[in-house]
Amino acid sequence: MMWSSQFRVAVFGAVWYNGRSNLVFIRGRINTTTYAQHLPAALNTDLRRLRGYHLIHDRPTWAHTALAHDWLLSNGIRCLDNYPAVSPDLNAVESVWCWMNRYVQRNHLNSQQRLGRLVHQAWNTISQNVICEYINHVPNICNQIIANHGWESTG
Secondary structure, three states: OOEEEEEOEEEEEEEOOOOEOOOOOEEEOOOHHHHHHHHHHHHHHHHHHHOEEOOOOOOHHHHOOOHHHHHHHHHHHHOOOOOOOOOOOHOOHHHHHHHHHHHHHOOOOOOOOHHHHHHHHHHHOOOOOHHHHHHHHHHHHHHHHOOOOOOOOOO
């Protein structure tokens, strides 16, 4: 989700080492059914490439349902659900959202419509090299957590 004190927009997107999904703007409330509808909108153009990949969801309950998992599994994508809750360091897309929030904040947000344009622009602007750096950083975080005997990493 991208926001300022006045404006908000909810989006769904996924990143992987050699690409990213379509960015889907979520209108209205999201639940199990709407989430399962957003998956094809985001991933359909890349399904062949993503076969055999593991998807790490954010942790909302509506993402971890049979409906969503069945769609993903039927398209050859497995869900990685057994990682610790509230662990944004272990999910590279969380770093992408942070980068996008900074991009939006630097570009003089003054309307809901501008927020939507800036979020879309940020998604298209972040380089694949930056995304790869975020993905490459995850093993370092895992090693820090192991070294800290399960306690949080230092980033």
